[in-house]
Amino acid sequence: MKEIYEIAVVHGDGIGPEVCSAAVEVVKAALGNGSPLNFREYPAGAEHFLKTGESFPEPTFDACRSSDAILHGAGGIPGVVHPDGTEAGLDFTLRLRFELDLYANIRPIRLFEGVTCPLAGVKAGEIDYIILRENSEGLYAARGAGVQLRGELSVDTLVQTRVGVERIVRKAFELARASNGAPKDGVKRVTCCDKANVLRSYAFFRAVFDEVAPDYPDIEVEHVLIDAMTMHLVLRPGHFNVIVTENMFGDIISDLGAATIGGMGLAPSAELGERNGFFQAAHGSAPDIAGKGIANPYGTVLSAAAMLDWLGSKYADSRLSDAAANIRAATNKALAEGCLSADLKGNWKSADITRRLCDQLAAMR
Amino acid sequence: MKEIYEIAVVHGDGIGPEVCSAAVEVVKAALGNGSPLNFREYPAGAEHFLKTGESFPEPTFDACRSSDAILHGAGGIPGVVHPDGTEAGLDFTLRLRFELDLYANIRPIRLFEGVTCPLAGVKAGEIDYIILRENSEGLYAARGAGVQLRGELSVDTLVQTRVGVERIVRKAFELARASNGAPKDGVKRVTCCDKANVLRSYAFFRAVFDEVAPDYPDIEVEHVLIDAMTMHLVLRPGHFNVIVTENMFGDIISDLGAATIGGMGLAPSAELGERNGFFQAAHGSAPDIAGKGIANPYGTVLSAAAMLDWLGSKYADSRLSDAAANIRAATNKALAEGCLSADLKGNWKSADITRRLCDQLAAMR
Numbered sequence: 082m083k084e085i086y087e088i089a090v091v092h093g094d095g096i097g098p099e100v101c102s103a104a105v106e107v108v109k110a111a112l113g114n115g116s117p118l119n120f121r122e123y124p125a126g127a128e129h130f131l132k133t134g135e136s137f138p139e140p141t142f143d144a145c146r147s148s149d150a151i152l153h154g155a156g157g158i159p160g161v162v163h164p165d166g167t168e169a170g171l172d173f174t175l176r177l178r179f180e181l182d183l184y185a186n187i188r189p190i191r192l193f194e195g196v197t198c199p200l201a202g203v204k205a206g207e208i209d210y211i212i213l214r215e216n217s218e219g220l221y222a223a224r225g226a227g228v229q230l231r232g233e234l235s236v237d238t239l240v241q242t243r244v245g246v247e248r249i250v251r252k253a254f255e256l257a258r259a260s261n262g263a264p265k266d267g268v269k270r271v272t273c274c275d276k277a278n279v280l281r282s283y284a285f286f287r288a289v290f291d292e293v294a295p296d297y298p299d300i301e302v303e304h305v306l307i308d309a310m311t312m313h314l315v316l317r318p319g320h321f322n323v324i325v326t327e328n329m330f331g332d333i334i335s336d337l338g339a340a341t342i343g344g345m346g347l348a349p350s351a352e353l354g355e356r357n358g359f360f361q362a363a364h365g366s367a368p369d370i371a372g373k374g375i376a377n378p379y380g381t382v383l384s385a386a387a388m389l390d391w392l393g394s395k396y397a398d399s400r401l402s403d404a405a406a407n408i409r410a411a412t413n414k415a416l417a418e419g420c421l422s423a424d425l426k427g428n429w430k431s432a433d434i435t436r437r438l439c440d441q442l443a444a445m446r
Numbered sequence: 447m448k449e450i451y452e453i454a455v456v457h458g459d460g461i462g463p464e465v466c467s468a469a470v471e472v473v474k475a476a477l478g479n480g481s482p483l484n485f486r487e488y489p490a491g492a493e494h495f496l497k498t499g500e501s502f503p504e505p506t507f508d509a510c511r512s513s514d515a516i517l518h519g520a521g522g523i524p525g526v527v528h529p530d531g532t533e534a535g536l537d538f539t540l541r542l543r544f545e546l547d548l549y550a551n552i553r554p555i556r557l558f559e560g561v562t563c564p565l566a567g568v569k570a571g572e573i574d575y576i577i578l579r580e581n582s583e584g585l586y587a588a589r590g591a592g593v594q595l596r597g598e599l600s601v602d603t604l605v606q607t608r609v610g611v612e613r614i615v616r617k618a619f620e621l622a623r624a625s626n627g628a629p630k631d632g633v634k635r636v637t638c639c640d641k642a643n644v645l646r647s648y649a650f651f652r653a654v655f656d657e658v659a660p661d662y663p664d665i666e667v668e669h670v671l672i673d674a675m676t677m678h679l680v681l682r683p684g685h686f687n688v689i690v691t692e693n694m695f696g697d698i699i700s701d702l703g704a705a706t707i708g709g710m711g712l713a714p715s716a717e718l719g720e721r722n723g724f725f726q727a728a729h730g731s732a733p734d735i736a737g738k739g740i741a742n743p744y745g746t747v748l749s750a751a752a753m754l755d756w757l758g759s760k761y762a763d764s765r766l767s768d769a770a771a772n773i774r775a776a777t778n779k780a781l782a783e784g785c786l787s788a789d790l791k792g793n794w795k796s797a798d799i800t801r802r803l804c805d806q807l808a809a810m811r
């Protein structure tokens with residue numbers, strides 16, 4: 082337990098500031114007076130890059146590194162790019178992942194009551210799994226380091242290490258142990274998702290998985306190829322409990338998972354290293370709806386709850402864990418009662434959803 | 447027009463022989479007596495590897511290369527692997543793609559009448575797009591050539607070339623021109639699917655796309671990131687007409703697309719080079735249901751129809767084009783009438799579906 086937890090807040094681009102402010106308000110409401118959290122804002126992102134030529138200022142990086150946790154809205158504006166064509170607004174997220182070694186990207190996919198599932202006949206409670214994305218290796222590790230020759234050829238490199246695969250696989254088994262199992266059968270299960278049939282690197286990922294698995298005899302294991310996985314997530318999502326996969330595959334299936342629960346707006350994300358924790362919704366900056374007050378704040382709110390949970394258990398601080406539980410309860414309730422933003426086919430404004438959550442949290446304290 | 451078309455037939459593994467024989471029967475029924483097709487069977491695959499130590503014998507390769515078209519069931523048995531962990535049964539497909547330079551993998555995704563869509567409220571006709579998968583570059587080009595060091599590290603390489611990207615992008619625009627446009631709005635549209643925001647190679651893919659696009663001013667263009675694409679294919683599949691993407695992304699979203707039309711069993715595939723054409727369903731060898739007589743033959747039947755279409759237009763042979771049209775009509779009819787295999791929640795055996803198709807085709811001649 083600490084007296085003060087320093088939270089580095091970066092609003093970012095597009096709807097980032099709206100959803101990030103909403104999440105901060107909700108956390109404050111959950112903790113009430115005497116909250117031990119100290120929120121401090123720092124600049125980064127595509128807007129900042131346009132203004133200053135810097136996408137991720139060093140002072141922001143230092144503040145993030147030394148903070149107790151990092152909360153982010155969303156980054157990136159299409160077209161605001163580096164000379165190689167990649168987006169400047171993503172430097173914040175990507176540098177943090179690699180330089181703070183935030184290797185475990187935890188992305189829960191849960192269908193909420195009150196939200197219409199785009200999959201026919203699937204009901205709340207029937208989708209409830211975690212995508213555990215390896216966040217520190219793979220093709221992403223080559224970002225900025227690929228070769229381009231005379232505009233004729235472009236090369237990027239996919240790297241996986243034993244150390245990197247082993248730690249993410251162990252994390253997957255631990256998450257499964259701590260979970261309630263898959264919704265369909267209650268079985269605690271880790272699914273290794275790869276493309277081992279075609280590529281050596283993925284066969285390596287699977288081989289390390291298979292070596293580690295016997296250390297967790299209480300957890301069921303299986304292999305599913307990435308292509309088949311997209312099918313299973315649509316046709317039998319209730320089967321899954323924890324899915325562990327490499328970086329790019331995790332990026333891809335976490336959006337797919339989010340689609341099956343009604344869209345990106347409800348999918349939180351926690352990116353964890355040994356020391357640092359980074360929290361932002363899985364969605365992007367949605368510049369098309371920025372400033373309209375209609376962004377869906379739930380993803381960032383739930384990411385902030387994950388932050389409280391992580392800090393609460395790291396520092397054995399039940400004030401934080403309780404606040405996290407309350408935020409989740411308030412979110413469940415608000416969604417079930419139909420407080421839905423435009424992306425969920427409702428007409429609630431961001432500010433009204435935020436107020437509703439804060440009111441409920443005040444009543445819970 | 448040729449007097450005889452030599453078709454190299456490779457049954458492969460699992461359900462491969464069942465679905466492949468079914469497709470040959472159906473093609474024969476469509477062409478009737480005096481068919482100009484000469485089917486010749488050759489061995490390859492995981493079973494053959496287990497028996498002989500060779501997954502893809504040279505005589506089979508020579509026959510495939512010199513044939514007019516190649517028809518395949520499916521390849522691969524999990525666990526039958528090379529020393530690096532990749533599957534031996536896939537050598538057939540993967541060597542053909544690379545050694546015959548079959549760069550264009552055309553995968554139509556169409557929701558059929560009579561098949562229940564797993565997406566809520568989506569009806570036949572509302573999903574009808576083509577995934578055009580680049581089939582000769584990307585990570586797949588590194589297959590067998592990755593580095594593994596002391597079991598501590600594994601590296602694979604993603605390569606894209608201007609020549610490779612340009613030809614697949616042009617193909618996409620030509621397919622869009624020849625199409626009816628997207629089901630939702632009838633707009634002819636090519637969607638470039640990449641991950642240009644993060645990786646140089648994908649930014650390169652997009653840059654080449656953007657260079658080529660102005661040559662087709664009649665076609666609408668757009669960019670969608672691969673992660674977001676998985677969401678759109680679930681939430682608004684009716685928007686798409688032709689999607690062009692690199693090899694691995696194409697692999698992934700073609701299974702997803704298939705899931706949204708009821709499963710892999712209905713998804714055909716054509717892999718085309720300048721000289722050769724290779725036809726097989728998009729599904730795998732499904733060893734778990736092999737030999738039970740319940741495999742879904744439609745995917746391979748529709749791939750065989752694509753073969754007839756391709757040969758028919760290449761050699762201006764209307765006998766073949768007509769047969770292709772008839773096979774598609776018979777398939778539509780059979781599905782609409784409820785001739786559904788187990789994977790489609792029906793109880794029709796493969797043989798009964800095949801007989802039904804053959805009877806209808808005989809009546810059409």
Ligand SMILES: CC(C)[C@H](C(=O)O)[C@@H](O)C(=O)O
Nearest residue numbers: 157171174175332363644673
């Ligand atoms: C914003 C971008 C860098 C990021 C990624 O590609 O990882 C995003 O899509 C995500 O899923 O976190």
Ligand SMILES: CC(C)[C@H](C(=O)O)[C@@H](O)C(=O)O
Nearest residue numbers: 279308522536539540697728
């Ligand atoms: C069988 C395998 C080599 C193949 C691939 O990965 O390309 C398959 O999944 C496909 O989609 O054609």
